Amino acid sequence: MRISILSTLRLRRPTKLNLRSSFTGLVALLLISGNGFAQTSANQSGSNIDVAEIVNKAEQAAYYAGNDGRSMARMLIVDEQGRKQMRQFTILRKDVLNEAGADTGDQRMLVFFSRPTEVEGTVFRVEKHAALNTDDDRWLYLPALDLVKRIAAGDKRTSFVGSHFFYEDVSGRATAQDSFELLEQTQTHYRLKATPKDTALVEFSHYVVEIDKDTYLPTLINFYKGDNNYRRVEAVTIETIQGNPTVVRSKVTDLASGGYTLMEFRGIEYDIGLPDSIFSERSLRVPPQNYIK
DSSP, X not given: OOEEEEETTOOOOOSOTXXXXXXXXXXXXXXXXXXXXXXXXXXXXXXXXXXXXXXXXXXXXXXXXXXXXXXXXXXXXXXXXXXXXXXEEEEEEEEEEOTXXXXXXXXXXXXXXXXXXXXXXXXXXXXXXXXXXXXXXXXXXXXXXXXXXXXXXXXXXXXXTTSSSBHHHHHOOXXXXXXXXXXXXOSSEEEEEEEESOGGGOSOSEEEEEEETTTOOEEEEEEEETTEEEEEXXXXXXXXXXXXXXXXXXXXXXXXXXXXXXXXXXXXXXXXXXXXXXXXXXXXXXXXXXXXX
């Protein structure tokens, strides 16, 4: 599984736990799948909890809702001095199926910015790859320059369009890069700790995620540098849409500066029949208006 901010568009995934997932919806919450787990941990009653089972249920809850999806979103960016910026955009995503119609684990995503004027026409494109040894492909189209910029793997943990979200929050972090263990369970949540296998590739030493026991949605992630909790991602509001618990409001906070970015989603729809043809480089310059209005 991966960390990704697009969980509102719930990515539909195969049940294999070694696939890379993405947290869609620009909601930086956490899904857990893949290797690197401490498989069991004692719970409060003394019995064992299977971490992989928790992960699988979280994956089902967060991603298995339709073969494609669409959402409109608004991002409020507030810096450490209280100055505010706004971003408005539409997100489209689609699962990639094989010739037999089975889900491959790959996905395609487009994010079309419409406001304010200085970012209007900007498009973020992602091609996700289920293979653990294959990096996702990410591009950013800058209309003022008529330039398609490829986002290098080394830039994936940098600011996404000036917000407190990172590119990797949007397109997802492969959890095969991390080791997981169950810290505890409360009456309402499971708490898991993730430690990166290669600390040179990231700015954090570990992160802790809380998963709701009723919905199995990840609701809170705290990132640490040693003992310093410097970054937080949280699900602020969850609603049921088409029978699925869905994060409709999320927040990322820079705990050092006090700045934060608030994300709100509306018009969320699943299974709208998005054609494969729109997930192409052509759509960067000629957006599919029928699907983003």
